[in-house]
Amino acid sequence: MFGLFKKFKDGLAKTVTAIASKTAALFGGKPIDASSLETLEEALYTADFGVETTEEILREIQDAYKKDKSLRGQQAAAIGAAVLRRVLAGSEGRLENTPPPANGNPTVIAMIGVNGSGKTTTSAKLAWRLREDKKSVVLAACDTFRAAAVEQLKTWAARLELDIVASHTGADSAAVAFDAWQAAKSRGRDVLIVDTAGRLHTKANLMEELAKIRRVLQKNDPGAPQHRWLVVDGSLGSNSIQQAKVFHESFNLTGLVVTKLDGTSRGGAIVGIYRQLKLPIYFLGLGEQPEDLQPFSVDNYVKAVFGLEN
DSSP states (O other): OHHHHHHHHHHTHHHHHHHHHHHTTTTTTSBOOHHHHHHHHHHHHHTTOOHHHHHHHHHHHHHHHHHOTTOBHHHHHHHHHHHHHHHTTTOBOOGGGSOOOGGGOOEEEEEEOOTTSOHHHHHHHHHHHHHHTTOOEEEEEEOOSSTTHHHHHHHHHHHHTOEEEOOOTTSOHHHHHHHHHHHHHHTTOSEEEEEEOOOOTTOHHHHHHHHHHHHHHHHHOTTOOSEEEEEEEGGGGGGHHHHHHHHHHHHOOOEEEEEOGGGOSOTTHHHHHHHHHOOOEEEEEOSSSGGGEEEOOHHHHHHHHTTOOO
């Protein structure tokens, strides 16, 4: 368990540093005061926690301070952590909580999002992680629009020794999805991960291509894809909320994967995204290696952000 906490702490190091550089004195052993609360407010906004959550944390610390003028930094950190736990209640997505489809059909996970969000690498890392959890997996290379996207997924599949169904750049992505489902079914695989083309949520033709993939999959299994996850670039912070809303309206998303958190100081945006959409967060991307795709843990996230040891 400590190893998982360390992954979160290391992966969120830039966010933690951005906060800690401003709150080192506040979260130490000294009593807090009005100026230290201002410092905390600045730190929370810098980390992109958003107005609602920042105000909620400050309000609860201020209320505690009014009751006890000797309130110390560690106590303030614990109050902030408690607020985050409350805001993020119910946010942990868990695949094992979803029953598998009937008739031995594979569980289908469609990875959705804009260009550059990290869908392709995340798809491969997810396949690797599920295999580590004793699940058999097939990857579907349905990003046939972006030059070299198919080759990128093939390279990952070869490196991690994963099953993949692919065609060529410019091929019909829905046909690839159909063939991949048939392959997963015939091979008795547990999960099919569909890597879709990156698309702007404002481009109707690309959004329709994604809807076509869904319709084709449903010819095999009316319930597919069972999971429709939006892959969000964590470095975009709260700017990704509107993008996520549009995808959710179009495809009734079932979850989120937040990537690239190791390279940003805006790790607080997870809170705002969940607060707005109430979509479970399944995984966080905390580094470049396959094992750096970690199941989202509220407890580990909150402790890492507020510098509370496990």
